[in-house]
Amino acid sequence: MPIEVRNLTHTYMKGTTSEVTAISGIDFRVDDGEFIGLIGATGSGKSTLIQHLNGLLRPTAGNVIVDGVDIWSKGVSLKQIRRKIGLVFQYPEQQVFEETVYDDIAFGPRNLGFSQTETEERVKKACTLVGLDRDLLSRSPFELSGGQVRRVAIAGILAIQPKVLILDEPTAGLDPKGRAEILDNIKQLHESGMTVILVSHNMDDVARLCERVMVLDRGKLVADGPAREVFSQREFLESMKLKPPEVTVLMEKLRKRGWAVRNDVLTVEEAHAEIVKELRRKGVAGAV
Ligand SMILES: Nc1ncnc2c1ncn2[C@@H]1O[C@H](COP(=O)(O)OP(=O)(O)OP(=O)(O)O)[C@@H](O)[C@H]1O
Ligand SMILES: [Mg+2]
Incomplete structure (x- = not known):
């Protein structure tokens, strides 16, 4: 299920005095099974870019083409697109809203109309994939630790069983153990065949895990290549305000x-x- 991005531009609050062009003229293609790291200084447009990949944001100009079809063309179901391309937001703490952890993870499958049995199976499977203790399923998500909430948010997306998983800073603010565990889960998901796009400020993690690295600078895609090539350019990275x-x-x-x-x-x-x-x-x- 390749994703092609062509000449993608997004301007927030277009036509007002406070309009901001967050990304502009971006082109790339994601093929099945890739593990891509998306890096760039704060405000460079990473979150804006990835929210286009499953139709959460509509391009101001340009196209997002999934499986050969422009997702904004007539007749395309964005619900189906979001079922194939799952996105875990930058601050998942703000996304948990159900009364129990179970209900939170079950939200996606229920929304897609799966039966209670199928939903339950998906929730359990998703918990296993992210290493979430099933005893927590009856708890309120608001009682959990930061690392557990991240797992709940990732499990909620995995329960939809997407082909592509996009994670926006999944380990920000976690302790080293929590960070390592979540990254290990993500690595395993990729090894089992999932396409993964990881947004991260941590260059060590991206270097260790990702095969391909894309660099955004003030809304432009300024590098896109094998991790080994991108990370060997120390001066370039530093000029992008990134720590090699x-x-x-x-x-x-x-x-x-x-x-x-x-x-x-x-x-x-x-x-x-x-x-x-x-x-x-x-x-x-x-x-x-
Ligand atoms: N909802 C919004 N309304 C207006 N401007 C926005 C909105 N979201 C982001 N922006 C602006 O768009 C630009 C890109 O922001 P974005 O959040 O995509 O960057 P980022 O690379 O994800 O940053 P960070 O590393 O801090 O998460 C910034 O100038 C930001 O202020
Ligand atoms: Mg962001």
Whole structure:
């Protein structure tokens, strides 16, 4: 189910004195099974862009084409589009509103007209996928911890069983353990075949998980390519007010000191392998 974005522009409050063009002239294509990281400084247009992908925002200009069909053309059911492309909002705390966790996760399937049995199965499956304890299902979502609320919000979208999952800062404000667990769940969903688009301010997470990275700067798509290529450009990232991944910075420091290590490592494991290789070359292998 490819998604194509053509010349996409969105202006908020168009025609008023406070109009803001949040994104402009954006083109890209998402293919099945991709894991894309969307990065960019605050206010660069990330949330605006992704809300177009399942028709929550209507383009001021340009097109969003899902499976070859413009989602804003006559006769297209946006409900069907949202069933295929699920979006977890940036502040899911503001999205939980039902009396119990169960009802919250069941909202999507019920809305799509699934039977009680089918809904129950979907809720249980979604809980397993996000590691949410089923004992919590009868609780009020307002009694949960930040990490649990995130899981409820993600489970609510997974219960719709979308083909594409878009997450807007799913780990912001969580402690390292909660963050790692949620990212691990997302990684597994991708490994099971889901297309994932992850918006994140955390370059280390994006470098470690995503295969392709798109960079937004003041509403323009200024880079779109393999994570390895995008993250090896430290100066470019810094000019976008983005902090390069820690491992990129470390490799650059070592290179400045004359170490023959690669400048495009993405994970701690890769950095470790490079350092060991160089130490061996230098004849100090016994030290590692
Ligand atoms: N509902 C809205 N009405 C008016 N302007 C808006 C609205 N939402 C966003 N904007 C403006 O559009 C621009 C892009 O905002 P957006 O929220 O898409 O950026 P972002 O990259 O998601 O930022 P962040 O990293 O802080 O979440 C900003 O200038 C913002 O002030
Ligand atoms: Mg945002």
